Amino acid sequence: MTGDGTLRVLSTSDLAGIEISPPDVVSVVEQACRALAAGHSDNPRKLTVKPDDGHSVAYAMLGRDGVRQVVAVKTSYKHGLREERDRQHYYTTLTLYDDRTGLPVAMMDCGRIGALRTPAVSALLARELAAPGSRTALVVGTGTQGRLALPFLLTTLPGLERLMVFGTHPDGIRAVCERVGAEVVTDLRKAAGEADIVIAAAGPGTPAAVEDSWLKPGALTVLVGYGVAPSTLHRADRVVATSAAQMRVTGTDLADPDGRLRDVDAELPAVLAGRAAGRTDPGQRIFAYNSGLVVTDIALGHRFAQLALAQGLGTAVPLWR
Incomplete structure (x- = not known):
């Protein structure tokens, strides 16, 4: 954060060792959401670029955190959407500027920021929307989001008693079970019918597609990635989104005929x-x-930048010299 034309770049490895707990992440994310609701922050709709053949997708998001006085740009690019996961390319960055001094804060890999922000938002949705007395949760998917969903869910709903997971990747299933002691289920329809909360966090290649008719009365379905059928949206009694505008951009696969x-x-x-x-x-x-x-990426990214810079992490790049 100097005025000498340098930019502090924080890599994946720089951010990997920074310790931050799920309750801390949830607190930062909730503060960002409340600031947006109060009109202190700005969160315009994301821009999307996708070729006709659908082999890649790119997003650009600009926002301002009015509490932290930070402006930021996030970019996200994924290539090889129809390929196996290990053959896909995914890059996401966050560039932060201090809106009080006018100076850059840092540019960072946004992978870990997004990986933590997303389950924190799901946990807040569950806290606000789950039926009173909810005790059972089902997570569909065992990738990054599937593995983090239950630890964050327990942060906002510590009274949950039964945790279930449905997945197709043995390593991911094992990781979820080791972390929170989840019960592995193979009968998805039965498990969905018993769950008070269903979090669909699977990847696009999942065979899972929970239907509305499988769900019990009072059930909450949170869609993060894939794993539920469009009927869960269209036949819901009530629909809540983090952003209605963004849902119209990224939720087109849920559209009716x-x-x-x-x-x-x-x-x-x-x-x-x-x-x-x-x-x-x-x-x-x-x-x-x-x-x-x-705005949640900005708030959490700024928190990571503060911690990283305090530890002397990152590389100063003379970008504007």
Whole structure:
């Protein structure tokens, strides 16, 4: 954060060793959402570029955290969407600027930021929207988001008693079980019918597709990636999204045959701030769409940058010399 034309670059390895707990992440993310609801921050709709053949997708997101006084740009690019996971290329970066001094803060790999921010948002959605007395949760998927979903969920809902996981990758299944002692299920329909909370965090190649008719009354479905059928959205009693505008951009795979999505009844920031109702009846089946908010990336990225710079991490690049 100097005025000499240098930019501090924080790599994947720089950020990997920084310790931060799920409760800390949830707190930072919730603060960012509340600031947005209060009108202190800006979170414009993301821009998307995708070729006709669908082999890649790129996003650009600009935002401003009014509490931290930070402006940032996040970019995300994934190539090889139809390839196996180990053959895909994925790059995401976050560049932060101090809006008080006008100086750059840092540019960083945003992989870990997004990996932590997303389950924190799901945990907040669950805390606000799960039916009273919820005790059972099912996570569909065992990739990065599947592995982190339950530890974060336990942060906001420590009263959960039964944790289930459905996945297809042995290493991922083993990682989830070792971390939280989850029960591995193979009958997805039965497990979904017993769950109070279903978090769909699988990758695009998953065979899982939980239908609305499988869900019990009062169930909450949180969609992070894949793993549920469009019926869970279209037949829900209530729909909550982190951002209705972003859902219209990234949720097109859930559209009905006429290309339409269900209207969003409330957005998470407004629910957290008490300006909109989340659940209005214990028996409602609620669909929640977690598409992420760039202001949460900014807040968490800024926190990581503070910790990294305090430890002398990163590389100073003379970008503007």
